[in-house]
Amino acid sequence: MKFDNAFGVHEQALKLRSRRAEVLAGNIANADTPGYKARDFDFHKLIQQQLPSGESMRTTNRHHIQPDSGPVSASEIFYRIPSQPSLDGNTVDSQLEHSAYAANAMEYQVSLRFLSGGMKKLMIAIKG
Numbered sequence: 423m424k425f426d427n428a429f430g431v432h433e434q435a436l437k438l439r440s441r442r443a444e445v446l447a448g449n450i451a452n453a454d455t456p457g458y459k460a461r462d463f464d465f466h467k468l469i470q471q472q473l474p475s476g477e478s479m480r481t482t483n484r485h486h487i488q489p490d491s492g493p494v495s496a497s498e499i500f501y502r503i504p505s506q507p508s509l510d511g512n513t514v515d516s517q518l519e520h521s522a523y524a525a526n527a528m529e530y531q532v533s534l535r536f537l538s539g540g541m542k543k544l545m546i547a548i549k550g
Contacts, residue, residue, distance in 0.1 A: 429536075429537055429540050430536070430540075431469060431472065432533040432536045432537045432540075433537070434469060434472040435469060435529075435533045436530065436533050436534065436537070438465055438468055438469060438472070438494065439465070439526055439529060439530040439533065440530070441463075441494045442462070442463065442465060442494075442526050443523065443526055443527065443530070445461055445462060445463065445499060446462070446519055446522055446523040446526060447523065448461070449461060449462075449514050449519045450514070450516065450519045450520065450523065452512075452514060453512070453514040453516045453519070454512070455512060456510035456511060456512060457510065457511040457512060458511075458512050458513070458514060459501045459502070459511075459512075459513050460501065460502040460504070460513045460514045460515070460519065461499050461500065461501055461502065462499070462500065462502055462522070463494055463498050463499045463500065464498075464500075465526075468494060468498060501513070502515075
């Protein structure tokens with residue numbers, strides 16, 4: 423039995439949601455920093471890439487450039503295009519960031535509940 427089948431995509435979703443919470447929290451923390459550019463990443467695109475469908479990049483020598491580790495590489499985080507940039511160059515929209523953070527936190531909780539339910543089912547199956 424594979425745990426990937428039991429838990430589905432929720433393990434990867436938790437890692438991505440956690441990383442997105444960090445990025446959004448950084449935006450909120452720098453809402454008043456002149457010149458700060460708000461950042462984010464496309465969760466849905468990255469979760470599709472996490473699904474088991476192909477080979478991942480491998481190195482053949484320890485001196486080769488190693489692939490980005492972690493759920494989100496630096497190249498996948500983009501700068502947000504502001505709807506109304508401020509005069510000091512800051513592109514953080516506090517209301518947008520707070521709502522995105524709240525939605526991300528709620529979706530994180532949903533994945534936690536799915537994982538918790540999956541673990542309970544496995545425990546019942548093991549105990550009999």
